[in-house]
Amino acid sequence: MRMKTAQILMECLLEQGVDTVFGYPGGTILNVYDEFELHGYKNKIRHILTAHEQGASHAADGYARATGKVGVCFATSGPGATNLTTGIATAYYDSSPVVFITCNVSENLIGKDSFQEVDITGISMPITKCNYLVKDPDQLADVLREAFAIARSGRPGPVLVDIAKNVTAAEAEYEPLPLAEHPNHGRLGAMLRRASHDLKTPEPDAGDIQTLLDMIEHAKKPLVLVGGGVIRSRGAVPEFRTFIETLNAPVASTIMGGGACPGNHPLFTGMIGMHGSHASNHASDQCDLLIAIGCRFSDRVATNPATFAPNAKIVHIDIDRAEIDKNVKTDHHIIGDARRVLELLNAKLPPHDYPEWKQWVFSHKEVPLKKDEILHPHEILETIQDVTDGDAIIVTDVGQHQMWCAQYYHFSRPGQFITSGGFGTMGFGLGAAMGAAVGNPGKVVVQCTGDGCFRMNCHELCTAEHYNIPVITVIFNNRTLGMVRQWQNLIYQKRFSQTDLDRGPDFVRLAEAYGIQGERAATQSEFETAFRRAVAAGRPYLIECAIDKDAMVHPMVSAGTPVTDFILD
Incomplete structure (x- = not known):
């Protein structure tokens, strides 16, 4: 049958079993977004509008990691596309299967420094498994099918499909093709075979x-x-x-x-x-x-x-x-x-x-954990473990809180710990936590973050509130860039250059400004009470935890030294 290629794109998503897309519209991708209204795809595919394209990229990534499915993210050309690059690299370094779909300026404007034009395929080449610039409407369906196959196959990873705007307005023949039949389909099968280095996993010798x-x-x-x-x-x-x-x-x-x-x-x-x-x-x-x-x-x-x-x-x-x-x-x-x-x-x-x-x-014991009148990081994680019976999905940003989560929470299954391990992306947590929660309705999802990381993408609170995505944000607030300060403390003779975060916002009032309930905790009992309320609420919630400015991740080995040369026990 013959149809608009923007509609073909939507049909291809349905072929792949896509039920959720995270994205942000703009001029060049409007033909695609119009399909949500024009042919009722909004009733078949849920679209989550984030506050920023980077938030959408992390949300699609978190969704993929927490569900095992391929995440999907939409963005427009130019700055919309470049705002995805941190999220693409984050997915690439951690082998997370996400298909990023962007639309570029019309083909006759490409290469002319047109308004909001950028060579996103060139930019993303080193941080994707594969990427495409689609200029032929007849190739769109098979390119999309191949993109999903490559994203999920072998060592998973991100794939980017950039589509010229004039292509999304054109028409082409579309033949529905169940996912199971893709490898045997004529032209698509040939394309998949050409990509065999990505799609075939070698049998172990x-x-x-x-x-x-x-x-x-x-x-x-x-x-x-x-x-x-x-x-x-x-x-x-x-x-x-x-x-x-x-x-x-x-x-x-x-x-x-x-x-x-x-x-x-x-x-x-x-x-x-x-x-x-x-x-x-x-x-x-x-x-x-x-x-x-x-x-x-x-x-x-x-x-x-x-x-x-x-x-x-x-x-x-x-x-x-x-x-x-x-x-x-x-x-x-x-x-x-x-x-x-x-x-x-x-x-x-x-x-x-x-x-x-x-x-x-096992005779090598760890440092005894402190228990006194102040709130310690391990007590936060132990409380989350106890209240949720160890079943919560933990999503982190990057830094001390990330290490504390890895050390003190007993993860028991795949997809329960979602973090930016390879790229180390501050600002990853809230978007990824939303994606994990959307993909796992009914599960308790906790975003553990630091005050420095949280500032980077805290505007996504509006997304969590609008869609009632029940992410519990726990801020380990030590009023500093904790991991950087730890290095300065131990390696740079306490020269604390530009790491103090002696400024706003008031995180609880910020959450309230977005319509989200917030609380503060300075002791373990205060945190447990607040966290139980957050779990019972079943909606977005924020808890700011006051921890010691000089709390450190124990133990620590300096970069470039043997793993047994501990500089901090």
Whole structure:
């Protein structure tokens, strides 16, 4: 059938099972937005209008991470498109599947520095899996189908589709195509095959699997390191838990691996790296076999690659061949999807046990937590854990509060901890929390943020209030850029340059200005009372927590030093 290409775009979204879009309209994308009214797509696809395009990008990302679906974000040309770039990069570094759809100026105006024209495909090329500029109406449907396939396949990630405005006003033939039939569809199938490097996951080599089994058989002190790849791989977590319980060895996690191994599991040693636990960091230093699954060995994990796991044979399991030996030299690797690799290992792995090794690892105790008249960060997280029975989805910004969440909240499932791990995006939290809440109605979603981060995108409170998205915002307010101050305190001889946040706003009154109830808490009992009220309210809520200006994340390893060289215990 023949129809407007703007309508074809909407039909393609429905083919993909899209039920929610986050976005912000503008001149070049108006033909697309008109379809919400003209043909009633507003009754089939929910559109969330955010306060800023960056908020929309983070919301689509949070939705994707919390649901496992592909997130979708709309924006107009020029500044609308460039406002997405931080969100695109955030999704790219954490392998989150989001399709960003922008519309550019008409084809006859491209390249002429036209009003609100920008080469968004050129700008976003390094931070997307793939991107497109659509100039041919007949290609739009298949380009959109391919974009979704690439976003969700292999190592997931963001894809951008930019459409010239004149294309959205044109007409083209549209043939409805169920999602299951896409790989076998003529021209689309050919396009998908051309993109096979993105769409086909290699079957793990049987010899590589056996080599790892042999290495396990000879190991005396193995350590498993789990990263975000296990979270992103569909169905990998049950296989992972079978693997670690059969191996019965200590398990450490990167920040992106939170939820793969339950935080209260007897084998779990905690986070590893710059703010890793004593048990995890010392275990990595003394293990004789390190099995890393779905992690990148970033500089926050392998703080000094040359000295990381110096006594171990390092085995790296990853879907992306480009990650192998990129940061840390390995002794063996297996290329493949985490779920499939673990499935093959579990089929042949006999039960093991390492009682003396585990006893040594878990003998490394953490610093005792303070309990006194003031409110401490761990008390905030412990209270959230207790009140929600550990079932809340925690979304963070970046900084001290992010590390405290990773350390003190016991995540138990994929999608329960949503944070910007790779790109470290301040301002990520509120948008991502809204996306997570929209995708998980009925779940308690808590945005944990710092006063510095919250200022960056607090205008999205109007979005949460308007759509009644029940995000509970908990501000760890230490009146400073906490993590930067911690570095200044420990490394820069207390030269606190430009980190004091001795200014407004009054966060409670700001929330009230947006029609959201706010409270303050200075003790654990005050916070518990306020948080219980927030959960019971079932609507957006804000709690400002007064914490010590010099509260620090314990422990800490300086950048570029071995993970056991703690400068802060």
